[in-house]
Amino acid sequence: MQTARSILSEEKIHAIIGSLLRGGVLLAAVITLIGGIMYLLRYGNAIPDYHVFRGEPADLRGVPGILRDMASFRSKGVIQLGLLMLIATPVARVAFSIVIFALQRDRKYVVITLIVLTALLFSISGGTL
Protein backbone atom coordinates (compact mmCIF):
# COMPACT_ATOMS: atom_id res chain seq x y z
CA MET A 1 0.00 0.00 0.00
CA GLN A 2 1.24 3.46 -0.87
CA THR A 3 1.79 5.90 1.94
CA ALA A 4 0.51 9.48 1.86
CA ARG A 5 4.10 10.71 1.63
CA SER A 6 4.81 8.93 -1.65
CA ILE A 7 1.46 9.92 -3.23
CA LEU A 8 2.25 13.57 -2.54
CA SER A 9 5.85 14.09 -3.63
CA GLU A 10 7.46 17.47 -2.91
CA GLU A 11 7.47 18.24 -6.64
CA LYS A 12 3.76 17.52 -6.95
CA ILE A 13 2.98 19.71 -3.91
CA HIS A 14 4.99 22.57 -5.42
CA ALA A 15 3.19 22.17 -8.76
CA ILE A 16 -0.26 22.21 -7.09
CA ILE A 17 0.57 25.29 -4.96
CA GLY A 18 1.96 27.02 -8.08
CA SER A 19 -1.25 26.36 -10.03
CA LEU A 20 -3.40 27.46 -7.09
CA LEU A 21 -1.59 30.82 -6.90
CA ARG A 22 -1.61 31.38 -10.66
CA GLY A 23 -5.31 30.43 -10.95
CA GLY A 24 -6.27 32.75 -8.10
CA VAL A 25 -4.41 35.74 -9.54
CA LEU A 26 -5.80 35.15 -13.06
CA LEU A 27 -9.39 34.77 -11.83
CA ALA A 28 -9.04 37.91 -9.69
CA ALA A 29 -7.59 39.86 -12.65
CA VAL A 30 -10.43 38.81 -14.98
CA ILE A 31 -13.16 39.76 -12.46
CA THR A 32 -11.42 43.10 -11.74
CA LEU A 33 -11.08 43.80 -15.48
CA ILE A 34 -14.80 43.10 -16.09
CA GLY A 35 -15.71 45.34 -13.14
CA GLY A 36 -13.26 47.96 -14.43
CA ILE A 37 -14.90 48.08 -17.87
CA MET A 38 -18.35 48.39 -16.24
CA TYR A 39 -16.98 51.13 -13.98
CA LEU A 40 -15.49 53.14 -16.86
CA LEU A 41 -18.75 52.89 -18.85
CA ARG A 42 -20.61 54.22 -15.83
CA TYR A 43 -18.15 56.79 -14.38
CA GLY A 44 -15.66 57.25 -17.27
CA ASN A 45 -16.42 60.96 -17.67
CA ALA A 46 -16.45 61.90 -14.00
CA ILE A 47 -13.27 63.38 -12.49
CA PRO A 48 -12.58 61.61 -9.20
CA ASP A 49 -11.23 63.41 -6.16
CA TYR A 50 -8.83 61.36 -4.08
CA HIS A 51 -7.01 64.27 -2.40
CA VAL A 52 -9.38 64.06 0.52
CA PHE A 53 -9.89 60.79 2.34
CA ARG A 54 -13.54 59.84 2.88
CA GLY A 55 -13.29 56.08 3.27
CA GLU A 56 -15.38 53.54 1.43
CA PRO A 57 -19.13 53.12 2.09
CA ALA A 58 -20.07 50.27 4.41
CA ASP A 59 -21.10 47.93 1.58
CA LEU A 60 -17.58 47.94 0.09
CA ARG A 61 -15.85 47.20 3.40
CA GLY A 62 -16.78 43.63 4.17
CA VAL A 63 -17.39 40.28 2.52
CA PRO A 64 -21.25 40.22 2.85
CA GLY A 65 -21.68 43.75 1.44
CA ILE A 66 -19.36 43.11 -1.51
CA LEU A 67 -21.28 39.92 -2.37
CA ARG A 68 -24.61 41.80 -2.25
CA ASP A 69 -23.26 44.52 -4.60
CA MET A 70 -21.87 41.85 -6.87
CA ALA A 71 -25.26 40.11 -7.05
CA SER A 72 -26.89 43.35 -8.24
CA PHE A 73 -24.07 43.85 -10.81
CA ARG A 74 -22.81 47.15 -9.43
CA SER A 75 -19.45 47.93 -11.04
CA LYS A 76 -17.69 48.90 -7.79
CA GLY A 77 -18.98 45.69 -6.17
CA VAL A 78 -17.60 43.59 -9.05
CA ILE A 79 -14.15 45.27 -8.82
CA GLN A 80 -14.16 44.81 -5.05
CA LEU A 81 -15.00 41.11 -5.51
CA GLY A 82 -11.98 40.78 -7.83
CA LEU A 83 -9.77 42.45 -5.22
CA LEU A 84 -11.25 40.19 -2.53
CA MET A 85 -10.42 37.14 -4.71
CA LEU A 86 -6.84 38.40 -4.92
CA ILE A 87 -6.59 38.82 -1.13
CA ALA A 88 -8.13 35.34 -0.75
CA THR A 89 -5.48 33.71 -3.00
CA PRO A 90 -2.67 33.54 -0.40
CA VAL A 91 -5.26 32.60 2.23
CA ALA A 92 -6.35 29.65 0.06
CA ARG A 93 -2.69 28.64 -0.26
CA VAL A 94 -2.34 28.57 3.54
CA ALA A 95 -5.58 26.58 3.92
CA PHE A 96 -4.39 24.09 1.31
CA SER A 97 -1.04 23.70 3.11
CA ILE A 98 -2.92 22.48 6.22
CA VAL A 99 -4.34 19.59 4.17
CA ILE A 100 -0.88 18.71 2.83
CA PHE A 101 0.77 18.77 6.26
CA ALA A 102 -2.13 16.68 7.67
CA LEU A 103 -1.65 14.09 4.89
CA GLN A 104 2.08 14.02 5.69
CA ARG A 105 1.14 13.52 9.37
CA ASP A 106 3.27 16.52 10.26
CA ARG A 107 1.46 17.73 13.41
CA LYS A 108 3.90 20.55 14.15
CA TYR A 109 3.27 22.16 10.80
CA VAL A 110 -0.49 21.62 10.95
CA VAL A 111 -0.44 23.71 14.16
CA ILE A 112 1.93 26.34 12.68
CA THR A 113 -0.24 26.71 9.56
CA LEU A 114 -3.45 26.88 11.66
CA ILE A 115 -1.98 29.83 13.61
CA VAL A 116 -1.26 31.69 10.35
CA LEU A 117 -4.72 30.89 8.94
CA THR A 118 -6.40 32.15 12.14
CA ALA A 119 -4.51 35.46 11.91
CA LEU A 120 -5.58 35.85 8.26
CA LEU A 121 -9.26 35.03 8.91
CA PHE A 122 -9.24 37.37 11.92
CA SER A 123 -8.04 40.17 9.61
CA ILE A 124 -10.48 39.57 6.75
CA SER A 125 -13.50 39.19 9.04
CA GLY A 126 -12.69 42.61 10.48
CA GLY A 127 -11.50 41.40 13.87
CA THR A 128 -14.80 39.73 14.72
CA LEU A 129 -13.57 36.14 14.80
Place this chain on the structure above:
Amino acid sequence: MPVLSLVFGVDIRYAIGASLVSVIATSSGAAAAYVREGFTNIRIGMFLEIATTIGALTGAFVASMVSTRAIAVVFGGMLLWSAYEESRPRYVSEETGTDRLAGILKLDSTYPGLQGPRSYSVHSVPGGFALMALAGILSGLLGIGSGAMKVLAMDHVMKIPFKVSTTTSNFMIGVTAAASAGVYLNRGYIDPGITMPVMLGVLAGSLIGARMLVRTKTRLLRILFSGVILILSVEMIYNGLSGRL
Protein backbone atom coordinates in the same frame (compact mmCIF):
# COMPACT_ATOMS: atom_id res chain seq x y z
CA MET B 1 2.39 53.88 -3.27
CA PRO B 2 4.85 56.84 -3.24
CA VAL B 3 3.97 57.57 -6.88
CA LEU B 4 0.25 57.65 -6.06
CA SER B 5 0.63 60.04 -3.16
CA LEU B 6 3.47 62.20 -4.57
CA VAL B 7 2.70 62.40 -8.29
CA PHE B 8 -1.11 62.17 -8.28
CA GLY B 9 -1.74 63.67 -4.85
CA VAL B 10 -3.85 60.73 -3.68
CA ASP B 11 -4.51 60.64 0.08
CA ILE B 12 -1.91 58.35 1.67
CA ARG B 13 -4.61 56.08 3.12
CA TYR B 14 -6.05 55.26 -0.34
CA ALA B 15 -2.47 54.82 -1.55
CA ILE B 16 -1.75 52.29 1.24
CA GLY B 17 -4.83 50.25 0.29
CA ALA B 18 -3.98 50.20 -3.43
CA SER B 19 -0.33 49.42 -2.68
CA LEU B 20 -1.20 46.37 -0.56
CA VAL B 21 -3.39 44.92 -3.30
CA SER B 22 -0.69 45.41 -5.95
CA VAL B 23 1.88 43.78 -3.62
CA ILE B 24 -0.34 40.67 -3.32
CA ALA B 25 -0.81 40.58 -7.11
CA THR B 26 2.90 40.65 -7.99
CA SER B 27 3.96 38.38 -5.14
CA SER B 28 1.41 35.65 -5.88
CA GLY B 29 2.03 35.84 -9.62
CA ALA B 30 5.79 35.47 -9.25
CA ALA B 31 5.52 32.91 -6.42
CA ALA B 32 3.52 30.64 -8.73
CA ALA B 33 6.54 30.39 -11.04
CA TYR B 34 9.24 30.18 -8.32
CA VAL B 35 7.46 27.44 -6.33
CA ARG B 36 7.48 25.13 -9.37
CA GLU B 37 11.22 25.61 -9.86
CA GLY B 38 11.86 24.24 -6.36
CA PHE B 39 13.81 27.14 -4.84
CA THR B 40 11.08 28.18 -2.41
CA ASN B 41 11.28 26.51 1.03
CA ILE B 42 7.61 26.14 2.03
CA ARG B 43 8.42 25.05 5.62
CA ILE B 44 10.64 28.09 6.30
CA GLY B 45 7.98 30.30 4.71
CA MET B 46 5.13 28.81 6.75
CA PHE B 47 7.00 29.03 10.06
CA LEU B 48 8.15 32.63 9.56
CA GLU B 49 4.68 33.66 8.38
CA ILE B 50 3.55 33.33 12.02
CA ALA B 51 5.83 36.30 12.76
CA THR B 52 4.96 38.32 9.65
CA THR B 53 1.14 37.91 9.81
CA ILE B 54 0.90 38.73 13.52
CA GLY B 55 3.34 41.62 12.96
CA ALA B 56 1.26 42.86 10.01
CA LEU B 57 -1.97 42.76 12.07
CA THR B 58 -0.25 44.75 14.81
CA GLY B 59 1.10 47.28 12.30
CA ALA B 60 -2.28 47.72 10.59
CA PHE B 61 -4.04 48.34 13.92
CA VAL B 62 -1.33 50.78 15.08
CA ALA B 63 -1.60 52.65 11.73
CA SER B 64 -5.08 53.89 12.66
CA MET B 65 -3.69 55.54 15.79
CA VAL B 66 -0.80 57.49 14.27
CA SER B 67 -0.88 60.47 11.89
CA THR B 68 -0.44 60.06 8.14
CA ARG B 69 2.48 62.52 8.31
CA ALA B 70 4.37 60.24 10.69
CA ILE B 71 3.68 57.29 8.39
CA ALA B 72 5.07 59.28 5.44
CA VAL B 73 8.29 60.05 7.31
CA VAL B 74 8.77 56.42 8.44
CA PHE B 75 8.07 55.27 4.89
CA GLY B 76 10.62 57.70 3.45
CA GLY B 77 13.19 56.36 5.91
CA MET B 78 12.39 52.79 4.86
CA LEU B 79 12.86 53.76 1.19
CA LEU B 80 16.23 55.38 1.93
CA TRP B 81 17.35 52.27 3.74
CA SER B 82 16.29 49.97 0.90
CA ALA B 83 18.05 52.22 -1.65
CA TYR B 84 21.24 51.83 0.39
CA GLU B 85 20.70 48.07 0.81
CA GLU B 86 20.08 47.66 -2.92
CA SER B 87 23.30 49.44 -3.93
CA ARG B 88 25.48 47.40 -1.56
CA PRO B 89 27.23 44.28 -2.86
CA ARG B 90 26.05 41.07 -1.18
CA TYR B 91 28.52 38.86 0.58
CA VAL B 92 28.55 35.08 0.41
CA SER B 93 27.58 33.43 3.68
CA GLU B 94 30.06 30.94 5.11
CA GLU B 95 29.23 27.59 6.72
CA THR B 96 28.96 27.45 10.53
CA GLY B 97 27.18 25.13 12.97
CA THR B 98 23.47 24.36 12.64
CA ASP B 99 20.62 25.65 14.79
CA ARG B 100 18.75 23.31 17.16
CA LEU B 101 15.37 24.88 16.29
CA ALA B 102 16.09 24.43 12.58
CA GLY B 103 16.40 20.70 13.26
CA ILE B 104 13.18 20.47 15.28
CA LEU B 105 11.26 22.41 12.61
CA LYS B 106 12.86 20.52 9.70
CA LEU B 107 13.94 23.76 8.01
CA ASP B 108 17.14 22.41 6.39
CA SER B 109 16.57 21.45 2.78
CA THR B 110 18.05 21.40 -0.73
CA TYR B 111 17.76 23.58 -3.80
CA PRO B 112 18.44 22.90 -7.48
CA GLY B 113 22.04 23.62 -8.50
CA LEU B 114 23.97 23.06 -11.72
CA GLN B 115 25.29 19.69 -10.48
CA GLY B 116 22.02 18.42 -8.95
CA PRO B 117 20.40 19.33 -5.59
CA ARG B 118 22.56 21.29 -3.14
CA SER B 119 21.83 21.02 0.57
CA TYR B 120 21.85 23.91 3.03
CA SER B 121 21.25 24.39 6.73
CA VAL B 122 19.46 27.20 8.52
CA HIS B 123 21.02 29.28 11.34
CA SER B 124 19.89 31.78 14.03
CA VAL B 125 16.17 30.91 13.83
CA PRO B 126 15.08 33.13 16.79
CA GLY B 127 16.94 36.17 15.38
CA GLY B 128 15.41 35.67 11.94
CA PHE B 129 11.95 35.22 13.49
CA ALA B 130 12.27 38.51 15.42
CA LEU B 131 13.37 40.42 12.32
CA MET B 132 10.43 38.90 10.42
CA ALA B 133 8.02 40.22 13.07
CA LEU B 134 9.50 43.70 12.52
CA ALA B 135 9.13 43.27 8.74
CA GLY B 136 5.48 42.34 9.32
CA ILE B 137 4.83 45.42 11.50
CA LEU B 138 6.32 47.72 8.82
CA SER B 139 4.25 45.96 6.16
CA GLY B 140 1.01 46.51 8.11
CA LEU B 141 1.91 50.08 9.06
CA LEU B 142 2.96 51.23 5.59
CA GLY B 143 1.10 48.93 3.21
CA ILE B 144 4.27 47.51 1.65
CA GLY B 145 5.57 43.97 1.18
CA SER B 146 8.85 44.67 3.07
CA GLY B 147 10.59 42.14 0.85
CA ALA B 148 14.03 43.72 1.35
CA MET B 149 13.82 43.20 5.11
CA LYS B 150 12.61 39.61 4.68
CA VAL B 151 15.57 38.85 2.43
CA LEU B 152 17.86 40.50 4.98
CA ALA B 153 16.47 38.25 7.75
CA MET B 154 16.92 35.05 5.74
CA ASP B 155 20.08 35.87 3.77
CA HIS B 156 22.16 37.73 6.39
CA VAL B 157 20.81 36.40 9.70
CA MET B 158 19.60 32.86 8.98
CA LYS B 159 22.34 32.25 6.35
CA ILE B 160 19.94 30.76 3.82
CA PRO B 161 21.25 30.69 0.19
CA PHE B 162 20.33 33.86 -1.72
CA LYS B 163 18.08 32.22 -4.32
CA VAL B 164 16.12 30.41 -1.59
CA SER B 165 15.91 33.65 0.48
CA THR B 166 14.56 35.80 -2.36
CA THR B 167 12.01 33.27 -3.61
CA THR B 168 10.82 32.33 -0.10
CA SER B 169 10.57 36.04 0.79
CA ASN B 170 8.42 36.57 -2.29
CA PHE B 171 6.31 33.54 -1.29
CA MET B 172 5.67 35.07 2.16
CA ILE B 173 4.88 38.60 0.95
CA GLY B 174 1.42 37.62 -0.35
CA VAL B 175 0.35 36.18 3.00
CA THR B 176 1.84 39.09 4.96
CA ALA B 177 0.10 41.67 2.75
CA ALA B 178 -3.20 39.73 2.90
CA ALA B 179 -3.08 39.96 6.72
CA SER B 180 -2.86 43.78 6.52
CA ALA B 181 -5.20 44.08 3.51
CA GLY B 182 -8.10 42.52 5.45
CA VAL B 183 -7.81 45.17 8.17
CA TYR B 184 -7.56 48.00 5.59
CA LEU B 185 -10.51 46.65 3.58
CA ASN B 186 -12.70 46.70 6.68
CA ARG B 187 -11.57 50.24 7.41
CA GLY B 188 -12.56 51.49 3.94
CA TYR B 189 -9.03 52.17 2.63
CA ILE B 190 -9.39 49.99 -0.48
CA ASP B 191 -11.11 52.08 -3.17
CA PRO B 192 -12.20 50.18 -6.32
CA GLY B 193 -11.64 53.23 -8.58
CA ILE B 194 -7.96 53.65 -7.64
CA THR B 195 -7.04 50.05 -6.91
CA MET B 196 -8.44 48.55 -10.15
CA PRO B 197 -6.06 50.36 -12.58
CA VAL B 198 -3.11 49.99 -10.16
CA MET B 199 -3.64 46.23 -9.78
CA LEU B 200 -4.16 45.56 -13.51
CA GLY B 201 -1.23 47.84 -14.44
CA VAL B 202 1.13 46.24 -11.95
CA LEU B 203 0.19 42.73 -13.13
CA ALA B 204 0.74 43.64 -16.80
CA GLY B 205 4.00 45.39 -15.91
CA SER B 206 5.32 42.43 -13.94
CA LEU B 207 4.58 40.08 -16.85
CA ILE B 208 6.54 42.31 -19.26
CA GLY B 209 9.30 42.89 -16.66
CA ALA B 210 9.76 39.16 -16.08
CA ARG B 211 10.48 38.73 -19.80
CA MET B 212 12.84 41.72 -19.97
CA LEU B 213 14.75 40.57 -16.87
CA VAL B 214 16.54 37.87 -18.86
CA ARG B 215 17.98 40.42 -21.32
CA THR B 216 18.77 43.30 -18.95
CA LYS B 217 22.01 43.72 -17.01
CA THR B 218 21.46 43.40 -13.24
CA ARG B 219 23.96 46.18 -12.46
CA LEU B 220 22.03 48.69 -14.59
CA LEU B 221 18.73 47.67 -12.99
CA ARG B 222 20.13 48.15 -9.49
CA ILE B 223 21.48 51.64 -10.24
CA LEU B 224 18.18 52.70 -11.88
CA PHE B 225 16.16 51.27 -9.00
CA SER B 226 18.30 52.89 -6.30
CA GLY B 227 18.09 56.26 -8.06
CA VAL B 228 14.30 56.21 -8.27
CA ILE B 229 13.96 55.13 -4.63
CA LEU B 230 16.39 57.81 -3.44
CA ILE B 231 14.41 60.64 -5.09
CA LEU B 232 11.07 59.29 -3.83
CA SER B 233 12.29 58.83 -0.26
CA VAL B 234 13.69 62.36 0.03
CA GLU B 235 10.45 63.84 -1.35
CA MET B 236 8.33 61.66 0.95
CA ILE B 237 10.22 62.72 4.08
CA TYR B 238 10.13 66.38 3.00
CA ASN B 239 6.38 66.29 2.38
CA GLY B 240 5.74 64.48 5.65
CA LEU B 241 7.75 67.02 7.67
CA SER B 242 6.34 70.07 5.88
CA GLY B 243 2.78 68.78 6.30
CA ARG B 244 1.93 68.55 2.63
CA LEU B 245 0.56 65.02 2.93
